[in-house]
Structure formats: structure tokens, C-alpha cells
Amino acid sequence: MDEKSIPGIGFACPVDAIVLQARANGKRQELRLLCRSLLDYTSPVSVLIRPGIMRATLLLAMLPCIALIGGCASAWLTVTPTGVTPAPTTTPDRARNISPTPTPLPRGTAEVSSRPTPGSQLASLSISDAPLQSWSNPNDVNGLLYDGQYLWAATGGGVVRWQPDSGESRVYTLNDGLASLAIRGIAQDGEGHIWVGYVDHGTWSEYDGERWYSYESREKAVASRYRAMLTASQIDPRLWSRRDTGDWVWLPSSDGRVEAYDGSKWRVYGQREGVTQNTWLVAVTAGGRVWAVGEGVSTTEEGERQWEDHSLPGEAPEDSETADLAVDGQGRAWLAFVNRHRQGAGVGCLDPTTNRWVAYTHALNPAIPRQVHRLGLDRDGTVWLCGDEGIAFCRPGARWEPLSWGISVQSFARDREGRFWIGTAHGICSAAADGSDLRGPWLVRASIISNEITSLVMDGQGTLWIGTPKGLSYAAASGDAGIALDEEVFCLATGPKDEVWAGTRSGLYILRGAGSSQQVFDQPVARLVFDAQGILWICTQDGRIGPLDGAEWRPKASVAELATAPPRDMLVSADGSVWLGTANGLGVLSVEGSFAWADPEEHLLQEDARALALGPDGVLWIGTANGLARQPAAGGWVRLTPTSTEGGLRSTEIWDLHMTPEGTLWIATSAGISMRTPKADWFYFDLPGARTIWPESSEVIWVGTRGGLYRLRRELLIAVP
DSSP: OOEEEOTTSSOEEESSOEEEEOOTTSOHHHHHHHHHHHHTOOSSOOOEEOTTOOHHHHHHHHHHHHHTHHHHHTTOOOOOGGGSOOOOOOOBSSSSOBOSSOOOOOOSOOBOOSOOOOOSEEOOOOOOSOSEEEEOOTTOEEEEEEOSSOEEEEETTEEEEEOTTTOOEEEEOGGGTOSOSOEEEEEEOTTSOEEEEESSOSOOEEEOSSOEEEOSOHHHHHHHTHHHHHTOSBOOTTTOBOOTTOOOEEEEOTTSOEEEEOSSOEEEEOGGGTOOTTOOEEEEOTTSEEEEESSSEEEEETTOSOOEEOOOSSOSOTTEEEEEEEEOTTSOEEEEEEETTSOOOEEEEEETTTTEEEEEOTTTOTTSOSSEEEEEEBTTOOEEEEETTEEEEEOTTSOOEEEEOSSOOOEEEEOTTOOEEEEETTEEEEEOTTSOSOEEEEOOOOSSSOSOOOEEEEOTTSOEEEEETTEEEEEOTTSOEEEEESSOEEEEEEOTTSOEEEEETTEEEEEOGGGOEEEEEOSOEEEEEEOTTSOEEEEETTSEEEEEETTEEOOOEEOTHHHHSOOSEEEEOTTSOEEEEETTEEEEEOTTSOEEESOTTOGGGGSOEEEEEEOTTSOEEEEETTEEEEEOTTSOOEEEOTTTTTTSSOOSOEEEEEEOTTSOEEEEESSEEEEEOTTOOEEEEEOTTEEEEEESSSSEEEEEETTEEEEEEGGGOEEOO
């Protein structure tokens, strides 16, 4: 990139980036402060910062930078789609899926005139007496692959195979052999077979042209198809990675470590070797440098045992998460960032030979998307960014150019003619190589608004209400479905008259049939619960707790600890105490209004407390990220594990608890659902990614997962002998 030096100052003003020179063990806090002070400066100017420069020097250096604004600003390009030079059509270095053969253009699709969004009406749920039914939304596309004949879409609700010439589609689900519907990553091996990985399941599945086959483990998949993976043409580092001249296949393990297989020997790398925790992506450069992304970023050379920490020193804004990583022919690592609060994030690039990070942000260059979801690299060095409003690209030695369509791009693929296939949260669009001729979206009719289901309740009329991060939908007893709210739902609860209440960022709503809603409270509601007398208790996002008496809300206490960690669950016991499950553990608000963390000597109660339930016998149950426990009325805590329940409890990672009036406890875990009867008999059914559970009756259970909605009958449950 071009740099214009500033006379008399040891700084440089690059046109497109902030450059931070920092070693992995450098002064991160100092760099974070320096970087933040620059990022807050909204003029299109960037500065090269070297470690050790004091803030006073930084402020002095900004003065001549301001004088250069006119020169730097002239370098910014804001190109309309029709004015962009056609994109290069060379084969990418890693899976961004350019077909080796031309493909017909899509026909019969309407031009996109605005951001595609779902309608208020969803496809009906066709409910039958089948033991297991599922519904998903296969329009949330997080990966695309074009194999020369079909366009394959990896979605949060299964795999969709599209025919580009006709727009016909086929959705593959569990019934076709997939292990889960929550797909993460899609690749094609050297024999043309399609592979997918999962968000909530440790294995992979392979399509051989006729059927899907799910392996017992990733390791068995790699060992069985090693040569085909080694010669793969379209790789996704969420599944595996390899370098062109090497014989090692690299992959993230199901338990968050890194593995490598050379055809005869497995090598495993974990925290002891310096690998970042919870690794979910591994990429390797042509020169053999390996990168891993998890809670941080770590790297090593192929063949070395120890890894180095290369987490960003401060370029990424607070609360940002790494969304993707790609490595270029020069051995540099490119990282994409998203921010959960929709603030600008951007891209970082690390050159390991110089230990310099280069940050590209929308605040400094409007061509960069505010949120970057995916990355792509061509062999000629062109970098592609998928994000809000469209795609940005940068050829070697040139500046960033945007393709702005007004839609958030989550993934893309191109054919040899350079035509774009664009994956969004609401279907697939396509555009010509110069960004014009935008068509679509292609959509599969869906019955739910989002695949990540976080709450379920059913009202007295038999309407199922489905809470998700993307809104609230419903399914009436007749099967008719629709959307009631288009904002994230934090919590749902049923009232004493079997009506449903919803807490959201904008306030509290009471819900009625046919999706109608009425707002009754205009402050953000984190949690709500009805006590034994039918009084509604509310906990707001800023930690104020109290009952809602008619139209009057009376805060009983303001808990400062909850402002930074809003409760994940809440209940009111018979004596009036309010129990709160939070990311920091279990807390209790006394009848007098004082707050305290529960039993500091009990380690489990200090864990991530996600779910609470109160039995008819007065026993308090708590589900955490690391286990299940109960507190009998006499006091003390009893911990339950998969071993102590002989497999009845499917996992220690618990997401939801539901207690029936007669004392049956339903448990949603990451591995499936469990049921404990009042007589302590256990039953289970394996269902990856279960997040929330609602028993419609003793015979029918609804389960929300990270990959969609399930309805199963009691007959499927397996009894623990």
C-alpha cells in the first residue's frame, strides 16, 4: 500500500490502514490505548505506530497528519457497482469457490431493489404423528461452493443444492444422512465429493454424488479419505487445510485443539503447546506456517511442536469476534472481525516476518465493510471482504474498492466468467463481475425466522411461540406460522391465564393469537418470571428487579453486578427470594432487597449459570456450562453428571431446564435432551445443539436447537436401565 511520510516525524500516513508494529509479547494495553485514540479520530487519515511512543508524541504527530487530510482523502475510492473494473477470475488460493468451468447465468429471478428481508408470513408447519419432525430456515447462507454443475449452500438449516440455470433446489436434512442441520464449513475434495462440518456436532459428513454419509469422528473421515483431501481443490479451513506441496492435513479437533495427519501418524496440539483455546479454524500457508483461530490466534511452523500467541494487541474494537481467517502467498494472515453490537470492526493483517499488524477499518476507509464476515484470496494476491452493504476487494498495489448492493454478504462464490453468487441471511443473490445486474434472492420456503432458537413457550390456545436472536415467530395449532416481532427476544414466559409475555431490548410485550402483540413496558427486559401468586417480576438490562403490578412497575432493588452480566434465567421461590443465573454464577436477591452470590464455597455455583428450575417439592435446580446440581429443601448441593446418572444426563453443558407441575424435569444439553421423573428415573434422546425445551404434553416435546425446531414424541426417548 502507498505510504506518504510526514517530514520531521517518525510516522507514516498510509492511505488505507493503521499499521501497528508489535511483537506477540508486547505492551498490549499501551497499544490498545494508542490505537483507540486514533480510531476515535474520524478523519480519513491513518498513522504508523511503533511500540514505546508516548501519548504526547502521538498527539504532536497528529497535527501534521491533519494537514495531509486533503492529500490522503483524494486517494479514497467510492466506486459505484457499474463503474468497477471487472474482478479477476483466477482460481483462489483457498475455498472461495471459483468454478473451473463456465456456468449458465440464473434466469427467472427478479432484480433486487432493496435489502432482502423475510415476509411476515412463514410456511406452515405440517404437523403429523411422525415420531420426529424438524423445521429449519435454509436461507441463512454462511458458505457457498460451486462445483461446475451445482451451487452448494451451507446454511444454519441444512445443505441446499441449487441448479443455477433453473433455480431449482433440493434441501438435505437429517433424513438424508446429515448429522445436524447447523452447518459450519463446506469443501470439495480431489475426487469431487462434497464435505460439510457442523456448529454443534464433532463429526463431518460426505456426499459422494448419490448419498450423504456421516463419519463417527473427524479423524476417521480424514484417515478414510486422506488422499482425496490432500488433493482438494476447494478447501474450507473450518474443516481442513493443507499446503500445495505438503503431505499434512490440518484440522481443528472436536474438543478445540489442533490435529495434523500425514497419512500414517496423528499429531495433536493443545494449550500445553500454546494453541489458543476452543480452536475452530486452522489454515496453513504455502511455506508451511500454520494458523489457528479460537479464543485468540496462535501460529507455528509445520513440524514444530510449540505455538506462539499472535492475538491482536488492540486493533479490534471491544466485544469483537474473529469471523474468518485466510493466508496469502506471502505467508501473511488476514483476519476478519464482527462486533456483536453492530459497531464497526474490520480486518487485520499480520506479516509474521516483521511482526506488524495492519488494521483496515470502515472508520478510516468507507470502502471497508463495517462488519466483515468472510475473506477470500486469489492467487494473484487480490483480497476479498464479505460484509455489510456488499463486498470490497483490493488488488496488489491498489486501493480498496467496494461493490455496494445494500445487502449484508455472508459468503460468496464466483464462476470462471467472474459472476458473483452471494450468500446472505435471506437467500442467495447473484451479480455480474462488475457488480451490476444484481438478481435474486433465491429462497427456500421456511417455517421459522431463525435456526438459532433460544426460547420456546406455548399458550392456552396451542400456539407455539419461538424466540430467536432475529425475532419472534409463532406457529398456531393449525400449523399456520408468522412473525410477531422483528427484534431479538431475550425471554418468554406464560402468564396465569396461559397468555405469553416477551422481553426484548425495546421493552415488554403481551402476545395474543395470530401474532398480535401489545407493548406494556418500554425498558429493555433481560428476564421475566411469574411467581406462585401470578405476579410478574422483571429484571431490566441495567440490573433493576421488581414486580409489575398492573401498569405500575416497582423496582425492588438495583443490582450493579447484573448491569455487566444480565441474568440468563430468573425465578422467585416460595419465600419471595429471587434467584438469578448469570455468566458469573448463581446469585440471590433476598426478600429485604440485598443481593449476594450463592455459596462461595461451592465451585459449581461460580460457573456460567444458564438455567434454573423449582420443583413442587421446593428443590432448586441449577444448570450450568459445567454440570447440573440441585439444592434440597434441607440445604446443601448435590451435583449430577453423565456418569452419576448412567448416561441419563447427556452432557455437562446445560442450556435449559423445564419443570412440570408434577415434578418431571426436562433438560436441554449440547448433546441432546434428558428427562428425570419424580422417582429419579432417567430417559434421553440425542439431539445435537439443543438450546431450549418445552413439553407440550407428556407425549409431545418441542426442542429448539442451533439448527432449527424439532417436535418429537415420548416414544423416542431411551430409558436408562
